[in-house]
Amino acid sequence: MLMQISSFKRSAPQFTFGGMTLAAVTLICVYLQAHFAATAFAYILVVLLFSLMGSFIASSALCVGAIAVLAYYFAPPAFSLRIDGSRDLPVVIAFFIVTIVGTYLMGKLRQEREAARVAAVKLQRSVADLEDREKWWRAIFEHNPAMYLMVDEAGTVLNVNTLGATQLGYTRAELIGRSVLDVFLEEDRALARECVRTCLENVGQTRTWDAQKVRKDGSVLWVRENAKAMLWADERPIVLIACEDITERRRTELALQRSEAHLAQAQELSHTGSFSWKPTTGEAFWSNETFRIFQLDPQTVPPGPQLVIERTHPDDRDSVREIIDRAMRDLSDFEHEYRLLLPDGSVKHIHAQARATRTAAGEIEFVGAATDVTAARTAEQQLRRSEAYLAEAQRLTHTGSWSWDVYGLEFIYRSAEVDRLFGFIPQEPVSIETIRSRIHPDDLPRLQEVQRQAIEQKEERFEYDFRVLLPDGGIRRIHSVAHVVLGSDGKVRELIGTHMDVTEQHAARERLENTLVALRESEQRFRDYAETASDWLWETGPDHQVTHLSDHTSSAGILATDVIGLLRWDIACDLEEEPEKWRQHRATLQAHQPFRDLVYRTQNRIGSPIYVRTSGKPFFDGNGNFLGYRGVSTNITATIRADQAEQELRKAQAELAHVTRVTALGELTTSIAHEINQPLAAIINNAEASLGWMGREAPDLAAARSSVEWIIEDAIRASEVIRRVRALAKKGEIEMVPLDINEVVKDVIALVTRELVSNRVRLRTELTAALPMILGDRIQLQQVIINLVMNGIEAMDAVTDRPRELLIQSSKDDLGHVQLAVADCGVGISEKDADHVLDPFFTTKSTGLGMGLSICRSIVEAHGGRLSMVHKNGPGATFQFALPLHKEAVS
Incomplete structure (x- = not known):
């Protein structure tokens, strides 16, 4: 209508x-x-x-x-x-x-x-709508706060929004037409290629992945890409990729992961595990390190207080249960230490500490940490054992350690041996007046001067002797070595040092000096006897009876008339003492063979024993008939007694050398302790490492075996240090064996390293490789080198204007002998003292006896060598000795 x-x-x-x-x-x-x-x-x-x-x-x-x-x-x-x-x-x-x-x-x-x-109007309207939509979508594409890329099947960029290009540091024109893989990090390109291929195979389906892209300036950003393939107007597939910048988020994630990894690593390194526990719900959390400490599998065993009780050592179980019950009842912080008895029978010491906190939901939660302190407890036991060893070593060597407050004038620390040396009651404080009353009045100014110089920092190391007056009236001689300790303000705060009881050494030196004087007099006396003695001639007949004796026998106290007609073994007094010698002599005479240097003992006319050395040769008549023997005899009584005296002298020298070595060991106590402590500390660390490897969820036996091997090596190294010290300290006969002088030097360096460090002396060695072997006693040659090194260190004690450097040099001299030189840069030796520096009892030190270099010369000469001082152009002195080669090295 x-x-x-x-x-x-x-x-x-x-x-x-x-x-x-x-x-x-x-x-x-x-x-x-x-x-x-x-x-x-x-x-x-x-x-x-x-x-x-x-x-x-x-x-x-x-x-x-x-x-x-x-x-x-x-x-x-x-x-x-x-x-x-x-x-x-x-x-x-x-x-x-x-x-x-x-x-x-x-x-x-x-x-x-x-x-x-x-239709035209509709078309125009559609075109306008399309243009509006295109502008709208282009605006969205351009201004969307995300990176958009459009790529074809080959991965070529067809389009990119301005924001995306800007984020990558490019212009749109620079990216369009390039491969999209160019903006991906090298290791992510395969992933991007695979994801684009998957999108093209599944058109219309979205795929998401994370990747790293490289900006034009080389920096990297993380993106989350959402890609989807679609068909273009000509049915050609394209891939639209939307990228979200997740760099900050990824950095946060990585930082969190790194933080968690660091926390886990820190817990593993510190052997500390974390835990939490809610008493109301029974909910518990354990970190991986906590599970490792308890040797439990976090995948199969739920954590909780009951698990702790089950793992606790039976002796500690009641106390742990009481702690847990009190924590549940009082909801208060707790801290305790207990032991774990693990399935393999091993025991761990655990220190646990927790704090009661309230969660956001209002519940009480215990948060805490459990630390494996087994190593610390083991170290404490070993430290106590080491302290006991040190105390025993101080008691055996009569050496006490101490620390002195230079301003408070009181002991900060003193060992038990210091109390024994001074006669103090152990652990009781002593006043400065009490200390001064125990020091000999003549030595008190020296100790006060040491303290004054320490405060003024005129010296950093002090070495001095003093006497202690004991309550029972006795006197004890003390040799002290100390060095200053500076505070944070650079001022001296305390003196740390050692007191060594050298009373016996001092008495031994006095006895040795007296013995040496007597030995020299005896040696001179017997030398005079030998020089004035003369030989005499004799003859025996076919029956070996004496037929003739020259007149010189009277000088030996033997009258010719008393021995004519006697057999030689009738004259001798040692027939019963040396029957084998006389049996061989008679066999020689029966065989009519000549003999030489037969030594026997007889008596002179007053009954005194004399020693005779005789040599003889048979003589015959023209027909070859045996007529008897002719020979010469010498009164060697003086020589024999001189040999005996020389043996006594060598025994005394060996005694002095031993005393010197023991004294040197006392001075090197700090170095020796350091050399032993180093391998001991390494043993402890390697043992802890071995326990760590064995305690893993999957025990690393190879690493544990390596740690045990290192423990053995360090134990051998410590044993070697003790062997050197015992070898230097023991008394024994000279043992001449083939030696490499460089190895002897290395043994010495191991003993004096700490002394060099404490005196700020830099050691430089120039050891010629492949030197020939020498024949010598290792201990005595070590003593010579130690003496020369210690003398060099002392000579540089006053040097402050140049570096303190000690040089040990081994080489071959012009004669082909092995030569060792020790050179310092100290104060040197004056020309007037140079000729006497090797003489006995000559010294330039106020506390020295002058026997060190003399003993060194005796040892070197006993090895067939020569000790000498070499003049040098620069400061300091050089001492060297040369030793002949071992005969096998010569051949």
Whole structure:
């Protein structure tokens, strides 16, 4: 109905204006008296023209009206609707057909044009909408706070938003046309390639992955990519990738992971595990290190207090249960230490500490840590054992250690041996007056001077002797070595040192000096006897009885008349003492063989024993008959007694050398202790490491075996230090063996290293490789080198204007002997003292006896070598000795 009304509304104007136009055309044609055909043509034009207005009904009505007007006015008969003319009727029919067809066609044309116009309008509207949508989506694409990439099947960038290009440091033009893999990190390119391929195989499905991209400046950012493949207008697939910058999030994750890893590593390194426990719910958490400490599997065993009790040593189980019960009852912090008894039988010491905290839900939760302190407890035991060893060593060597407050004038620390040396009551404080009362008045100024110099920092190391007056009236001689300790302000705070009881050494030196004087007198006496003695001649007959004796026997106290007719073994007094010697002598005489240097003991005319050395040769007559022996005898009593005296002298020298070595060991106590402590500390560390390897969930036996091997090596090294010390300390006979002088030097360096460090002396060695072997006693040669090194250290004690350097050099001299030199840069030796520096009892030190270099010279000369001082151009002195080669090295 509405359509009909609408159609009528459109037809009325068309019919009205069309009728009016037909009327006007009719008047014009009437006025012009137009022909019928011309009027029909005019009517056709009007109808067709108004048919363009759109209504077929109005056009049809106009057509009928035009026919009526044409028939009424212009077809005869006029003024009548009837048409009589045969020629006019076809015109009317043709008019009608043309008008109706034309109107219909014009209507169709108008409809198609209207439809085209409407379509064009719709198309324009669609294009506008499309352009608006394109602008909208482009704005979204450009201004979305995310990186968008569009790539084709080959991975080439087709488009990228400005934000994405800016985030990568490029312009859009620089990225479009490049491979998208160029902006991925090298190790992530395979992942990106695989993900793009998967998207292309599954069009329409979204795929997400995380990757690292490289900016133009080389920096890296993490992105989370959401990719989806879709078909383009030409059915060509493309991949749209949306990238979210997750760099900060990833850094936070990595930082958290690193923090967790560091925490786990820190717990493993410190052997400390963390735990939490809610008493109300029983919920518990253990870190991996806690499970490792308890040797439990976190995957199979739920943690909890009951598990702790089960693992606790039976002797500590009640105390641990009491701690747990009290914590549950009081909800308060707790701390305790207990032992674990592990399935393999080993025992661990655990120190646990927890704090009660309140969670966000208001529940009480214990948060704490459990530390494996087994190593610390073992170290404490070993430290106590080491302290006991040190105390025993101090007692055996009569050496006490102490620390003295230079301002408070009191002991900060003193060992038990110091109390024994001074006669103090152990552990009781002593006043400065008590200390001074125990020091000999003549030695007190020296100790006060040492303290004054220490405060003024005039010296850093002190070595001095003093006497102690004991409560029982005895006197004890003390040799002290000390060095200063500076505080944070650079001022001297204390003196640390040792007191060594050298009373016996001092008495031994006095006895030795007296013995040496007596030995020299005895040696001179017997030397005079030997020089004034003379030989005598003798002859025996075929029966070996004495037939002739020269007159010189009287000088030996032997009268010729007393021995004529006697056999030699009748004269001798050692027949029973040395029967084998006389048996061989008789066999020689029976064989008529010459003999040489037969020594026997007899008596002079006053009954005193004398020693005779005799040599003889058989003689014969012209026929070869044996007539007897002729020979010469010498009174060697003085020589024998001189040899005995020399043996006594060597024994005394060996005794002195031993005393010197023991004294040197006392001075090197700190160095020896350091050399022993180093391998002991290494043993402890390697033992802890071995326990760590064995204590792993999967024990690393190879690493544990390596740690045990290192323990053995360090134990051998410590044993070697003790062997050297025992070898230097023991008394024994000279043992001449083939030696490499460089190895002897290395043994000495191991003993004096600490002394060099404490005196700030730098040791430099120039040891010639592959030197020939020498024949010598290792201990005595070590003593010589130690003495020369210690003398060099002492000579540089006062040097402050140049580096303190000691040089040990081994080489071959011009004669092919092995030569060793020790050079210092100390104060040197004056020309007037140079000729006497090797003499006994000559010394330039206030506390020295002058026997060190003399003993060294005796030892070197006993080895067939020579000790000498070499003059040098620079400061200091050089002592060297050369030793002959071992015969096998020469051959």
